[in-house]
Amino acid sequence: MVFIVHLSDMHVGAINFREDLLSDAINRSNELNPDLVIVTGDITDNGYYHEFVDAAEYLDLIESPMLAVPGNHDSRHMGTESFEELIRKRCSTLSVRNEQIKAIGLDSSEPDLDYGKVGRSQQKRLEKLLNKTENSDLYKIIALHHHLIPVPKTGRERNVLTDAGDILMSIIDGNADLVLSGHKHVPHVWKLENTAFVTAGTVSSMKLRGKDICSFNTIDIQEESVEITLKQSDGNSKILARYENKCKVIL
Ligand SMILES: [Fe+2]
Numbered sequence: 275m276v277f278i279v280h281l282s283d284m285h286v287g288a289i290n291f292r293e294d295l296l297s298d299a300i301n302r303s304n305e306l307n308p309d310l311v312i313v314t315g316d317i318t319d320n321g322y323y324h325e326f327v328d329a330a331e332y333l334d335l336i337e338s339p340m341l342a343v344p345g346n347h348d349s350r351h352m353g354t355e356s357f358e359e360l361i362r363k364r365c366s367t368l369s370v371r372n373e374q375i376k377a378i379g380l381d382s383s384e385p386d387l388d389y390g391k392v393g394r395s396q397q398k399r400l401e402k403l404l405n406k407t408e409n410s411d412l413y414k415i416i417a418l419h420h421h422l423i424p425v426p427k428t429g430r431e432r433n434v435l436t437d438a439g440d441i442l443m444s445i446i447d448g449n450a451d452l453v454l455s456g457h458k459h460v461p462h463v464w465k466l467e468n469t470a471f472v473t474a475g476t477v478s479s480m481k482l483r484g485k486d487i488c489s490f491n492t493i494d495i496q497e498e499s500v501e502i503t504l505k506q507s508d509g510n511s512k513i514l515a516r517y518e519n520k521c522k523v524i525l
């Protein structure tokens with residue numbers, strides 16, 4: 275009843291950026307006509323202004339309501355300013371379906387550094403947004419670039435949020451439904467309590483591991499179940515996770 279497309283790690287401007295794959299993914303996304311598109315950062319490769327100009331042209335092709343957050347690559351070379359000028363506010367929120375779905379964007383990037391941190395002021399804002407509603411049917415989604423839980427097959431962990439424990443606690447206590455991230459370019463789903471932590475692959479760069487190929491995720495939220503699907507650039511799809519939608523009813 276609610277359909278979300280999750281795109282990540284476009285890396286516009288990278289030497290191995292594939293314009294054809296990004297255009298194809300955006301076309302496929304538009305055909306799916308999702309209620310919401312969430313872009314979890316590394317939109318550009320180096321945060322250069324001209325990369326953001328190009329990236330904004332691609333993002334403008336997305337026909338559904340969109341929420342985007344910056345990644346570590348976007349925050350290089352004063353890219354956070356360019357992000358705010360050309361893409362979105364770095365920490366925005368978006369509600370769709372008569373306020374039944376709320377997506378909360380967090381900026382986990384630090385200027386010119388690869389590691390992630392949300393920080394106490396954003397944590398307070400997050401807790402306020404998660405807890406202020408009396409509407410128990412609200413479906414709560416959080417978008418941030420860095421993963422909160424280590425992702426399998428990504429080697430030694432170096433880039434999990436430095437305040438991951440604190441943010442995880444706020445998310446679980448706030449009964450969030452979905453946390454969408456990117457960064458490692460490896461699609462994966464962890465389920466913890468009532469929250470699913472979903473990472474997406476890179477949609478359009480050849481920064482890949484082994485025989486992985488580019489991809490994006492879709493999230494199909496039905497009254498009784500949630501299904502998360504990997505949409506590969508070769509046209510194939512794989513179900514990453516399917517679980518009971520225990521606590522929420524989406525109208
Ligand atoms: Fe990336």
Ligand SMILES: [Fe+2]
Pocket residue numbers: 316345346347419456457458
């Ligand atoms: Fe990243």
